[in-house]
Amino acid sequence: MTSKVIKPVKGTRDFYPADQAWQNWLYLKSKVISESFGYQEYEGPILEPYSLYLAKSAEEIIKKQSFIIPTKDKMDQANLVLRPELTPTLARMVAAKEYSLVFPLRWWSWGRFFRYESPQKGRGREFYQWNLDLLGQxxxxxxxxxxxxxxxxxxxxxxxxxxxxxxxxxxxxxxxxxxxxxxxxxxxxxxxxxxxxxxxxxxxxxxxxxxxxxxxxxxxxxxxxxxxxxxxxxxxxxxxxxxxxxxxxxxxxxxxxxxxxxxxxxxxxxxxxxxxxxxxxxxxxxxxxxxxxxxxxxxxxxxxxxx
Amino acid sequence: MTSKVIKPVKGTRDFYPADQAWQNWLYLKSKVISESFGYQEYEGPILEPYSLYLAKSAEEIIKKQSFIIPTKDKMDQANLVLRPELTPTLARMVAAKEYSLVFPLRWWSWGRFFRYESPQKGRGREFYQWNLDLLGQxxxxxxxxxxxxxxxxxxxxxxxxxxxxxxxxxxxxxxxxxxxxxxxxxxxxxxxxxxxxxxxxxxxxxxxxxxxxxxxxxxxxxxxxxxxxxxxxxxxxxxxxxxxxxxxxxxxxxxxxxxxxxxxxxxxxxxxxxxxxxxxxxxxxxxxxxxxxxxxxxxxxxxxxxx
Structure with a gap:
C-alpha cells in the first residue's frame, strides 16, 4: 500500500521524540562548553533583509542558495531571506548597540539555518548550527x-x-x-x-x-x-x-x-x-x-x- | 546622529543575551510542566508544503497571512510556507507512523512560527509558541x-x-x-x-x-x-x-x-x-x-x- 500521507519538504527533517532528545543532547553539549568559557547565549531572527547579506557574506550562497520571500508589504524595504548563516545578524546586533555593549564580547548561539541547495548526506536545506564569536579582541x-x-x-x-x-x-x-x-x-x-x-x-x-x-x-x-x-x-x-x-x-x-x-x-x-x-x-x-x-x-x- | 545600521525585518526580534535568558526560562518552564505530565518533546520543520495547510488549518491565515516561498526546484511539488502553526505538522508526522506509534500519545514542542500580518503589541511576524497534544484518547x-x-x-x-x-x-x-x-x-x-x-x-x-x-x-x-x-x-x-x-x-x-x-x-x-x-x-x-x-x-x- 502506498502511503498518501502528505510528505515533508525535501531537505527538511521531522524530529520525533527520539530525534529531538538527540538534538537536545547536542544543544546542551554546546551550551555547557560555550558557557564554561564565559560565552553568553543570544539568538537572532530567522527572517533577515536580503540587503544584510548583499554587502558581504558569500555571494554564491546568497545569490544561488537562499530562500527568498518576495516582499508583500511596504514596511519591508527589501526582500526577505531565511538566514543562511548567523554572522551578519551578529554584526547587525552588535553595531546597533556598539556604544553600550562591553568588549571583549563573547556570544554563542544554537539555531536553525536554511540553504536552498540540493539536499545531500549530512546537510539538509534546513539545519542546525552552533555559533561562537569573540569580538573586540x-x-x-x-x-x-x-x-x-x-x-x-x-x-x-x-x-x-x-x-x-x-x-x-x-x-x-x-x-x-x-x-x-x-x-x-x-x-x-x-x-x-x-x-x-x-x-x-x-x-x-x-x-x-x-x-x-x-x-x-x-x-x-x-x-x-x-x-x-x-x-x-x-x-x-x-x-x-x-x-x-x-x-x-x-x-x-x-x-x-x-x-x-x-x-x-x-x-x-x-x-x-x-x-x-x-x-x-x-x-x-x-x-x-x-x-x-x-x-x-x-x-x-x-x-x-x-x- | 542617525544610525545607519542595517535594520532587522519588521515584526522580528533580536534576542540579546538578557532576552535570550528570558526565552530560555520560558522554554524550561514549559518543558518542566510538559514532562511532569509525561509529554515527550518533538519538533517539525519550519518549511512545510502549502498543500499541508490548504486542506484544513485556517483559511484566512494561510491565504492572507503566510510567508510563501515560490518553488524553484522540481523536487518541491508545492510552494513552501513558513509554518504559521504546528498542528498540521504533528498530524502529518503521526499519520506517517500511525501503525508504529503507541497511543495515547503525549507530545509537546516549543518552536518558532510565522505570520505575515501587521506586527502588533504582543505578537510579531516571527514568534515562539508552546504546543501540547494528546492523541488517541x-x-x-x-x-x-x-x-x-x-x-x-x-x-x-x-x-x-x-x-x-x-x-x-x-x-x-x-x-x-x-x-x-x-x-x-x-x-x-x-x-x-x-x-x-x-x-x-x-x-x-x-x-x-x-x-x-x-x-x-x-x-x-x-x-x-x-x-x-x-x-x-x-x-x-x-x-x-x-x-x-x-x-x-x-x-x-x-x-x-x-x-x-x-x-x-x-x-x-x-x-x-x-x-x-x-x-x-x-x-x-x-x-x-x-x-x-x-x-x-x-x-x-x-x-x-x-x-
Missing part, C-alpha cells in the same frame, strides 16, 4: 580561544586528534603571496573563491578556473606553489603567535597549517580555519575565521573585529 | 488534561484565576444549535469564522457579516440568543463531563463555559478553549481544541483524534 589569542573551544566541543563528542584535524590559514598571508605573484587586489576575492573550491576540482579544472579569472600560466604555477608552501614562519608573525598560543592551550595535536584553506565567506580578513575528518570522508565539521570590517560593513561606526 | 478527560496543563503553566508564571479565565465551548454543541436554527452544514465553517471575530466587531457589523453568509433576520436573532445561553447541561453530556473532570482536577476557578468561543482553526470538531485576561486587556494567552479528523485529512488511514 584583535589578537591571535582570540582566534586560538575560539579554535580551542571548537576542539573541546569535538572532544566532548568523543572525537580524537587522530580522527579530526583543524586546518588553519591566514588570508593576509595569502595576500602577501598574491602581491609577490602580482595578483591584483580586485581579483583577490574571486581567486579566494576558486581556491576554496580546489579540493572538489581536478588539477586542470582548477587551472581553467584561475585562467578565467585572468591569471597567466606563470601566475598559476606560482600560486600552486604558494598554496603548497607550509613554512609561514618568516612571513606571518600572526600565524606564528597563533600556533604558539594553540600549543600553550594544549591542542597542538589537533591543528595544522594549510595555505590552501580560505573558507567561503567574503568577510574573513585574517585567520581562517576548518575542522576536517583526517580520512577526508565527509564534510567539514566546523569552520570560521576573523572578520575585521563586518561591523562597519553593516553600518557600525566603531572598528570592532571579531572571530 | 477520545474523551472529555483528555481535553481536561490539556486544559489543566495550560493552567498549571500559567500558575507557574505567577498568574491567578482572578487574572485569567479559560473559556470553554463545544463546537458540536453549537452545531446542535445551528440545526435548531436551520443553519445548513455547508455554512457552518464560515459562520464559525464570523462568531470567532465577534469580540472585535460592533453588534451591527456582526449582523451584517452574518447576513452576508445568507442568514435571515430571524436566524441571526436566534443565533445571538444561542451564543449567550450559558446552560449546556441538557444538551451537551460532553461539556458536562469535561467541567466535572476539570473540577476533579482542582481548576474549576479558572474555567468558564462560553458558547461564543469557536477558535480560528477549521479542524476543530468538538471542545474549543481559550485563555483570556479577565480584564479583557491584551490578547488570548493560549487556545486549542479537539480535532477528530485531522490525521485522516493529511493522509492517515486510522481514525485518531487529538486535542
Amino acid at each position: 584583535d589578537c591571535p589569542n582570540a582566534d586560538a580561544e575560539i579554535i580551542t573551544i571548537g576542539i573541546r566541543f569535538l572532544a566532548s563528542l568523543g572525537f580524537t586528534p587522530d580522527e579530526v584535524v583543524i586546518k588553519i590559514n591566514d588570508r593576509k598571508y595569502l595576500d602577501s603571496k598574491f602581491n609577490l605573484i602580482n595578483i591584483s587586489q580586485d581579483k583577490k576575492l574571486s581567486v579566494f573563491r576558486v581556491i576554496d573550491k580546489k579540493a572538489k576540482l581536478s588539477k586542470s579544472d582548477f587551472r581553467t578556473m584561475l585562467r578565467k579569472e585572468g591569471l597567466s600560466k606563470l601566475q598559476i604555477r606560482d600560486l600552486e606553489l604558494a598554496i603548497k608552501d607550509n613554512d609561514y614562519s618568516q612571513e606571518s608573525p600572526w600565524l606564528t603567535e597563533l600556533f604558539s598560543s594553540l600549543t600553550d592551550l594544549g591542542v597542538a595535536d589537533w591543528v595544522d597549517f594549510d595555505p590552501a584553506i580560505v573558507r567561503g565567506f567574503d568577510y574573513y580578513t585574517d585567520t581562517v580555519f576548518e575542522a576536517q575528518p583526517r580520512n577526508k570522508q565527509g564534510r567539514s565539521l566546523f569552520g570560521g575565521g576573523r572578520y575585521q570590517n563586518l561591523i562597519s560593513d553593516v553600518g557600525g561606526t566603531r572598528e570592532i573585529g571579531g572571530v | 477520545d474523551c472529555p478527560n483528555a481535553d481536561a488534561e490539556i486544559i489543566t496543563i495550560g493552567i498549571r503553566f500559567l500558575a507557574s508564571l505567577g498568574f491567578t484565576p482572578d487574572e485569567v479565565v479559560i473559556k470553554i465551548n463545544d463546537r458540536k454543541y453549537l452545531d446542535s444549535k445551528f440545526n435548531l436554527i436551520n443553519i445548513s452544514q455547508d455554512k457552518k465553517l464560515s459562520v464559525f469564522r464570523v462568531i470567532d471575530k465577534k469580540a472585535k466587531l460592533s453588534k451591527s457589523d456582526f449582523r451584517t457579516m452574518l447576513r452576508k453568509e445568507g442568514l435571515s433576520k430571524l436566524q441571526i436573532r436566534d443565533l445571538e440568543l444561542a451564543i449567550k445561553d450559558n446552560d449546556y447541561s441538557q444538551e451537551s453530556p460532553w461539556l458536562t463531563e469535561l467541567f466535572s473532570s476539570l473540577t476533579d482536577l482542582g481548576v474549576a476557578d479558572w474555567v468558564d463555559f462560553d458558547p461564543a468561543i469557536v477558535r480560528g482553526f477549521d479542524y476543530y470538531t468538538d471542545t474549543v478553549f481559550e485563555a483570556q485576561p479577565r480584564n479583557k486587556q491584551g490578547r488570548s494567552l493560549f487556545g486549542g481544541g479537539r480535532y477528530q479528523n485531522l490525521i485522516s485529512d493529511v493522509g492517515g488511514t486510522r481514525e485518531i483524534g487529538g486535542v
